[in-house]
Amino acid sequence: MTDLPSELTTGERIRVLRERRGLSLPVLAGLVGRSSDWLKKIENGDRELRSITHLVRLANALRVPDVSMLTGGELSIPADGTGKLSHSAVPAIRSALHGASFTTAPTVGAITPGALKDRVVSAWRLWHTSTHQRTEVGALLPDLVRDAHACVKAHQGNERRAAHAATADLYRLVQRLLAHICEPELYWIALDRGRAHSEEADQPVALALAAWSTAIGQRAAGFAEEAVRTDEAGMEILRGELDRGDAELTSVYGALNLQAAISCGLDGRSGDAERYLAEADRTARRLPGDYSHPQSAFDASNVAVHGVGIGVGLLNPGEALRRAENIAPEKITSLERRSRLLLDIAAGHAQKRETAAAVHYLGRAHQVTPEGIRYVPTARSLAASLVRTASGPLKADAVALAEAVGVAA
Structure with a gap:
């Protein structure tokens, strides 16, 4: 065999x-x-x-x-494995998630919903600006999860709904951090907790964000068609509210369109992918110039970044790289998004068999956020394939890069 x-x-x-x-x-x-x-x-x-x-x-x-x-490459993963690298932050987060709902959290001295929201927003900001997101944000999450549950239990009425909304935002961050570094069950616990707290918050934006995060999980599990349907359900929640001109609501609607575009691209549905991408672009133009959604980082530049990734997903590297020419990576404030752009550019060059350029851009992506690349399976797969295709002096660079992102070359 x-x-x-x-x-x-x-x-x-x-x-x-x-x-x-x-x-x-x-x-x-x-x-x-x-x-x-x-x-x-x-x-x-x-x-x-x-x-x-x-x-x-x-x-x-x-x-x-x-x-x-x-x-046919150097990406070696046992068939009974998961293809995931572990991270030191996972055990404490796992303990917090398994224990949070079944311990009697003290309500005396519990933080207010406003204070909880501020801490969650700060954690999301750190996620987008840190070069080592999982290490730095991971250190915050266990206590934040426990404090969030105490906050929910300590309040009633509108304040409890506000606490649920902030806790839902927190679990979406937990979900993002756990992607690719833990057992699937723990990832889906975080996703389902976020969805449950969104329902308790009883706010359109919270419910739409639950659809956004659920669709990400569905696509990661290989169910692109189901992910698009979930994104559409989230859009439907918000369509009747778009005329309000609320920046957060508008940006979540745009983020749902972006996610649908990505899923269609990975499913080979180029027409649908471009249709959703165009709607996301129109939506971004309705936002204030300096606005970027704190969780999804949705703004005009993010639409352009995803356009590159969609081109790669559709195996159209020429179009992907053409789109990339109009983007200045250093102007993208989210380091996670910046490294993802550089990763997609590297993948586009690899599809065109331009190995030197692919090694260069994958190396740049790793420099921006080492953890943002090391823990992404597609980045490790690309690094392994570049080891196979590189030759001459470039071979040593490809091998060193593969080792840096966690591939035994």
């Missing part, structure tokens, strides 16, 4: 291994929870397989011991 020609693409390797096992397209697709059309596009090279989760599922279904047999 290991005698596959080195020049085969990932899709071609999957097809060969599937046929060797005597599995039809519908059967293998069903084993990994996807459609036959999705798998056909992967095998034909019409869609890029960027999800570590799906690589692991396919390796298990095809009964191969490591995903490197599918990728």
